[in-house]
Amino acid sequence: MNGTAMERSAAFAGAQRLPSSKLELFIRRDFLTPDECAGLIDAIDAGRRPSLIADDQGDALFRTSETCDLDPAAPLIATIDARIAAFAGLDPLHGEPMQGQRYAVGQEFKLHTDYFEPTGLDYARFCAETGQRTWTVMIYLNQPDAGGATRFKVPDKIVQPETGKLLCWNNLLPDGRPNPATLHQGMKVRRGVKYIVTKWYRERPRPK
Template sequence: MSKTAAKVEHPDMDTLARIGAKVRARLEADEAIFRFPTELAEIYAVANFFTASECSRLRILVDATAEPSKLFDNPYESGFRTSYSGNLSRSDPFIRMIERRIDDLLGIPSENAETVQGQRYMPGQEFKPHQDYFHTSQPYWQDVRKRGGQRSWTAMAFLNRVEEGGATEFPRLELSIPPQPGALLFWNNMNPDGSPNPDTIHAGRPVIKGTKYIITKWYRARKWA
């Protein structure tokens, strides 16, 4: 595919490449941040990003907003994503503080960020393998491209330890990451050139015993609205 053709398919490609380069330089200059050893994708983690009390407070807020998780192109009844989830209100000063800390770590403007979403997985619940970026061939793309465009980075925080199951798995990267309370996991959904990276496909594996709580924050190429 030529560069011109790629830009037609991925209109935010140059912007996403610039965001990726900026975030990459920022993260790799921070000795507290670990980069997973794979050349197929840019995926990082930092331990103890949230305190135990912050995790506890976030779990309460997740429970208060949780309802059957939604997807752009799969109904809850499909069984593709069976967790419960809800957006956490930015009118809450605590949530604004949490979001700002993630924004500052990555160095992405807060206006590019979707509202942080809380997710709860009970035994048997899962999120099957998927990519976080938008597929431009799908009908929903015509709406989301006007509301900030393509997703760039994902940040996901684990809020508790799970008795059994519930790992976040990247099958093409051969990575399986168990929930670690307070840890923040983040990855670039794009390749360095700004094109979607299919190797970022990942899954929330079924919880076998206990309950899994996480929050997720997605960043767009442009201002999200």
């Protein structure tokens, strides 16, 4: 866990915690303003490309969205980065660069976890310097006409997209092992387009 004890005790102000013993999951509505969401959508549309995945489990349609690497030096991105770290009580030096994702009709991200499997072939490559992913912060930038919810399988919780709504969950158990109860999916968009941004944190700071 990164962040000081004081930062952690003040974290998640105004958020609702999912009543589950299986995982730590927080929901905060209106975390971003509609104008901030619109600015992020413009940035995503300007730089989107097909999304990649470390392990597609042999399924070429496992993740069908588009992704954009957002510039951490851009004023809007820097402001939101700082706000996320303060909200979650996390050290910003442990954060990966923020990404944006766009889902058109029929696109999805099937059931997966955000942590890297310790026994996986790519674990050393992705985790050697900064360690495992700890927290995930995801923010919906709009509300598609139909579909596009996020489903957590183990607690059987479905979260509907709303403009500016934030989800934040801990990928690890108290003893530091990956928590398989974080298994989740980005459900298919049935009408319209869905935009989100995602921010992941690690056990150790990123190299400068």
